[in-house]
Amino acid sequence: MKGVKFRDHRVVGGIIDLAQRYCAEGADELVFYDITASPDGRSVDRSWVDRVAAVIDIPFCVAGGIRGVSDAEEVLNKGADKISINTPALERPQLINELVRRFGSQCVVLGVDSREDDDQYHVYQNTGDPDKTAAAERMTVEWIREAQDRGVGEIVLNCMNQDGVRAGFDNKQLGIVRDNSYVPLIASGGAGAMSHFLDTFQSANVDGALAASVFHGAEINIADLKRYLIDNAVDIRPVS
Amino acid sequence: MSPAYVAIIDSGGANIASLLYALKRLNTKATLTTDAAVISAADRVILPGVGAARDAMTRLRDGHLIDVIRQLTQPVLGICLGMQLLVDASEEEDVECLGIIPGTAKKLPGNTSCPVPNMGWCPITRIAEHAVLSELGDGTYFYFLHSYAVPTSQHTVATAQHANPFSAVVSHENFVAAQFHPERSSVAGEQLLRNFIGLRQ
Numbered sequence: 001m002k003g004v005k006f007r008d009h010r011v012v013g014g015i016i017d018l019a020q021r022y023c024a025e026g027a028d029e030l031v032f033y034d035i036t037a038s039p040d041g042r043s044v045d046r047s048w049v050d051r052v053a054a055v056i057d058i059p060f061c062v063a064g065g066i067r068g069v070s071d072a073e074e075v076l077n078k079g080a081d082k083i084s085i086n087t088p089a090l091e092r093p094q095l096i097n098e099l100v101r102r103f104g105s106q107c108v109v110l111g112v113d114s115r116e117d118d119d120q121y122h123v124y125q126n127t128g129d130p131d132k133t134a135a136a137e138r139m140t141v142e143w144i145r146e147a148q149d150r151g152v153g154e155i156v157l158n159c160m161n162q163d164g165v166r167a168g169f170d171n172k173q174l175g176i177v178r179d180n181s182y183v184p185l186i187a188s189g190g191a192g193a194m195s196h197f198l199d200t201f202q203s204a205n206v207d208g209a210l211a212a213s214v215f216h217g218a219e220i221n222i223a224d225l226k227r228y229l230i231d232n233a234v235d236i237r238p239v240s
Numbered sequence: 241m242s243p244a245y246v247a248i249i250d251s252g253g254a255n256i257a258s259l260l261y262a263l264k265r266l267n268t269k270a271t272l273t274t275d276a277a278v279i280s281a282a283d284r285v286i287l288p289g290v291g292a293a294r295d296a297m298t299r300l301r302d303g304h305l306i307d308v309i310r311q312l313t314q315p316v317l318g319i320c321l322g323m324q325l326l327v328d329a330s331e332e333e334d335v336e337c338l339g340i341i342p343g344t345a346k347k348l349p350g351n352t353s354c355p356v357p358n359m360g361w362c363p364i365t366r367i368a369e370h371a372v373l374s375e376l377g378d379g380t381y382f383y384f385l386h387s388y389a390v391p392t393s394q395h396t397v398a399t400a401q402h403a404n405p406f407s408a409v410v411s412h413e414n415f416v417a418a419q420f421h422p423e424r425s426s427v428a429g430e431q432l433l434r435n436f437i438g439l440r441q
Contacts, residue, residue: 028360028361028383053261054264057262057424057425058383058425078257079257081258103291104292104357106359106387154357182352182355183357207360236361237361240426
């Protein structure tokens with residue numbers, strides 16, 4: 001799925017075909033979001049996870065409605081390398097500790113949907129459904145600090161003001177979160193041009209950058225993007 | 241590809257599926273097992289691992305597999321936690337490991353420029369010859385996902401860099417181990433698995 005500012009999601013195409021295409025282009029990791037899982041109160045449909053695992057040879061992460069150790073175990077046993085949690089962790093932060101104790105920090109990614117309101121960054125939840133999206137009554141930096149103390153191994157910061165508008169990553173916000181995180185930080189939301197990726201690596205010191213629509217629409221080819229970043233001295237795996 | 245039969249030791253961690261799929265893509269027969277007879281008779285043995293060292297060692301001990309693994313004479317590959325299980329001990333919960341390859345896994349030192357866990361693609365530097373790295377030169381990227389690592393030693397075949405250099409690949413006699421995940425390391429990982437399957441006994 002892809003979306004624009006968390007509204008009007010549309011099906012983009014066969015995920016197996018897309019996954020294989022991105023692997024061949026040199027993507028370093030894939031993330032699969034079932035974005036309506038939490039607002040619909042159901043867990044992720046897992047029938048596709050082992051089909052993805054069978055055909056790709058790079059790591060992948062599954063997100064959507066993982067509410068407990070058994071949900072996570074099923075996804076990981078089908079071949080996912082990591083699970084990403086968002087709304088369920090906001091509703092019950094102890095979930096992070098439980099997942100980390102069972103699978104280790106390296107398996108547990110925290111997705112954070114964050115928006116700037118009145119010069120302050122707030123966390124939002126149930127962002128897969130515009131009618132159910134709500135402020136989580138948490139400040140972004142406080143939440144990422146708490147989640148790290150609970151053992152989360154990676155943070156994907158999705159900057160909602162930027163999501164889908166293709167005006168570049170929110171490097172100001174990412175920089176603030178970077179200064180408060182000691183686990184890998186992945187930038188998400190706002191990619192529209194190759195230069196946006198270079199900007200976020202250079203100015204926000206993120207460990208990775210995530211994008212959807214520019215890749216789904218083949219507006220940016222991942223192999224071209226990686227060559228451009230390497231030419232500009234970003235330290236990443238070259239395209240083979 | 242030789243018709244090697246691979247036993248994958250089930251040490252209890254999740255995420256064995258990706259390894260099984262990777263071997264299947266190489267047309268190699270593999271089975272996930274805790275059966276000592278199957279493990280001892282296999283052409284190749286892989287000790288994988290995701291999770292905590294103590295849990296995995298407890299499972300190996302309860303399955304009476306400690307001495308079985310120590311006595312293996314065919315090529316054995318440890319992956320990630322499996323590498324840490326092959327050394328003497330791990331700082332993670334101070335657990336005694338199999339003691340097959342000398343060394344102790346230590347917690348990676350972290351800071352905001354070198355976050356822990358170390359998650360992502362890192363290039364390796366080769367410091368010794370080993371057939372498992374055939375056609376995989378200096379600077380080849382592999383996918384790492386770990387919080388503990390084995391320091392460099394005389395058994396190190398290749399290093400990678402976090403805050404400090406650590407062992408990316410170690411070997412001792414018929415045992416070889418990788419801190420990274422070959423099953424998730426694209427064409428380079430596939431080459432390493434192919435090399436391992438093709439090792440001479």
